[in-house]
Amino acid sequence: MYLSHYNFTEKPFQITTDPKFIWLGEKHLEALSTLKYGIVENKVFLLLTGDVGTGKTILINCLVTKLDIKATIATLPDPDLEILDFFNSLAESFKINKKFESKGDFLVHLKDFLHKSHNENKSVLLIIDEAQRLNHKLLEEIRLLSNIELNNKKLINIFFVGQDEFNDILMEERNRAVRQRISLRYNIDPLKKNETTEFIKHRLEVAGAKGNIFTASAIHEIHLFSSGYPRLINVMCDHALLTGYTKGIKKIDAKIIRECAEELEIPTKDKKTEILKPRIENSNDDKEPPKDINEKIDKKDEKSPQFLKMGYITAAALLVLIIIYLLTSLTSKSPPDWSAEELTTRKYKDTLQEEKRSLSAKINGPNEVEILPDDSGDDEEKPKVNTEKFQPSEDKNIVIYFKLNSNELTDEAFKTLHQIAEYMIHSPEANITIKGYTDSTGHYRYNVNVSKFRANIIKSYLVGKGVDSSKIESLGLGPAHPVATNSTAEGRRANRRVEIEFN
Structure with missing residues (x-):
């Protein structure tokens, strides 16, 4: 018109997947690279999440066109199906010309198809769009498809694409097996x-x-x-x-x-x-x-580079001050006294006070040494570091908990970290991996950042005590590998932890 x-x-703003209208920003290119790597390297389970209207489907269509490998690709636009309907839909997408009446018959033909594709050096990719519509039973059936392998190589890659609530579905205890198999995930944000x-x-x-x-x-x-x-x-x-x-x-x-x-x-x-x-x-x-409303906004846009420049200068000055403060803290002989306000990236306002009152029992894992938090808030003088000789265990990780509602280390944690630092300084062959974890509360990407931040706090302390940084690997794993259920206060408390593993 x-x-x-x-x-x-032609119309520039039609809601279609026409590839020539696709615009890829920095975050989209990063997502494409990450997901393409996962497919090429046969990572089996991949996940792309994002809110409604962020362009997930368009991004997947672009990914398919950019794959430079021989691949058979099936896309399931709506997975809200009965199990047998799902199998037949999958068979049709893979051009297995047969209607199936039983699960066993389908699996026999699918296995033959996957073996044939492998012999032809073809990758097989199943893309499940609108993954938040999956029910638990169908999710389990999809997981079992990944068990089909040949010579210890998985024969099918499964790619979940869904809205943010799919992360909540994965965090349910009954879906733990699927959650733990997802090796690459990416969340796409608005522009x-x-x-x-x-x-x-x-x-x-x-x-x-x-x-x-x-x-x-x-x-x-x-x-x-x-x-x-x-x-x-x-x-x-x-x-x-x-x-x-x-x-x-x-x-x-x-x-x-x-x-x-x-x-x-x-x-x-x-x-x-x-x-x-x-x-x-x-x-x-x-x-x-x-009339001056638009003019004022336009003038503000024109002046924005000056504001940005001033913002960059201010940010750089603050960064220098923070670095000086951290270096001073890390080289101090006494443990750094970080307050919750300085290190806390988010206050768990809704549930933590209730959890704090309800946590009366200490949670001990069968293969872990637990460092319990001290939430008393007393200002008494900290106990002296235990000089008892430290010896790491081969089959037990050291687990450190932060004080409730903060990123502040406890007195017991400081004592243990001091012992670890002394041991590593006098044991040149020792290497450790620090793994940060959170519970499943909140957004997945945020939790990964929090867990990485906490792992780095411990790494920074050890480096400040003289440990070679090259001997320390720090990882932020977010809500992965929970040691207890996230449906209770005690369970979430146990999952908010940092594990130190001696390699």
Whole structure:
């Protein structure tokens, strides 16, 4: 309808998977590289998650086109199926020309198909979209497919693609077997403001646009209303172009975007927009909104490089101060007195106080030495370090718990770390792996960052005591490998830990 009005060759913001309209930002390229590596290296179970409208399906289609290996690929767009229907759908996708009445008959033919593909040097990839719709029984059947192997090589790669809630499904205790087999995972986030600008620019250029159709202030509003979700960006832009066409306007400004957001009933949490909108809505219907609104936003965009420069300088100065503080703390003879406010990256406000009252029993694993947290909060003088000779166990990991609701090490943890440092300094052959873990509360990616942060705290302390950093590997594994259920306070408490393994 509006093609000739804007001199387009085709509509730029259709919600389709047309590959020529795909725009790949830094995060998308990183996701592609990670997932492609997982397929090429036969990692078997892969996972891509993201919120609704972040472009997961488009990214997968792009991945399939960029694979430079011989592969047979089956895509299951909706896994909400009965088990036998799932088997027949899979057989059809793999061109196994037979309708199956039993699981056993299907598995016999699937095994023959996988062996044949292996002999032809072909990889087999099963992509399951909308994975959050999987039920437990079907998830188990999918897991069992990965047991088909030849000469100790798995014959099928299984790729889950789903919304963020699929992570919660995987964290259920009954799905532990599937969760532990996922070797590569990536979460795709919404676009940032600069990425929103590039996204819109790319799609307009592909459609044949000449010059900028959306003003800087319009793009600013689009990003606010869409929160950076590509699907919402497409809807907003397409509606704005249609509105511009009906009004005979070829330049889309912030006013038109706000009108479209109101018509589409898209809310925003941005305070600035909430303040501006009532001024327009409370005015007379025929009265134009203040003309300087768009100008102010445009001028702010023009000045943004100066603000960014000042921000970078401030951040660099703060970073230098933090490094000096950490170096001073790590080289001190006494254990560093880090407060919860300095090290805590998130307060578990909802459940931790309740957990703190309910945790009366100490949890001991069969193959672990437990360092219990001291949450008394007393300011008494710390006990002297136990100078008893330390000897690591070959079959027991040392487990360290942080104080509740903080990233602060306990007195007992300091004593144990001091012993480990002394042992490693006098044992040149000793190497350790520090593994940080969390419970399943919260977002998976956040938990991985927290667990890595805690593992690095312990590594930093040991290095500060004189241990060679090359002898220490630190890993953040998030909610992986739970030692107890995450459905109880005691279980979550046990899972929030750091393990030190002597290699």
